[in-house]
Amino acid sequence: MTAIELLKNDHREALSMIEQLESTGEGATGSSRIEVFNQLKGALTLHTKLEEQFFYPALENFDETRDLIKESYKEHREVDELLTKMSGHGEGWEDQLSELKGDIEHHVDEEENEMFPQAEELLGQRRLQEIGRQMEEMKRGQSATA
Ligand SMILES: [Fe+2]
Ligand SMILES: [Fe+2]
Secondary structure: OOHHHHHHHHHHHHHHHHHHHHHOOOOOOHHHHHHHHHHHHHHHHHHHHHHHHHHHHHHOOOOOOHHHHHHHHHHHHHHHHHHHHOOOOOOOHHHHHHHHHHHHHHHHHHHHHHHHHHHHHHHHHHHHHHHHHHHHHHHHHHHHHO
C-alpha cells in the first residue's frame, strides 16, 4: 500500500465514524456514542501522528508544498484542540461535532485534492510505497500496545 492509499483509507474511516456519530443523536444510549467518539479520537490522533512523522517531513522542503504543509500542521492543531474539548456528550455536543466534521472535511479535501497529487509528482510511487510501509509498521506497533 502506498502512503496515499493508507491515508485515504484512514480518511474514509474517520468520515464514516463521524456519520455514525451524527446518526446516534437523540435516543441513542450515551455510552455507545462515547465509545464511537473515543474510537474516532484515537484514530485521528494516530493518523495525525503518521502524517507528521512520515509524510509531511517528506514534503515540507519542496517549494511546491511548503505552504500547504505549514497550513496543514496548523489545521491538525485546531482539530487536536477541538478533540480535547469534546467528550462525546453533554451541552453543545452536536455543535462541536458539526464543527469537527467541517474542519475534517476541509482538511481532507485539501490533502486529497492538492497535497496528494503534488506528493505523487514530487516523491514518486517508489518513495510513496516506502513511506506507506513505515506507516503500516507504526500502525501495527500501536495496535499491539493498545
Ligand atoms: Fe489526512
Ligand atoms: Fe492531515
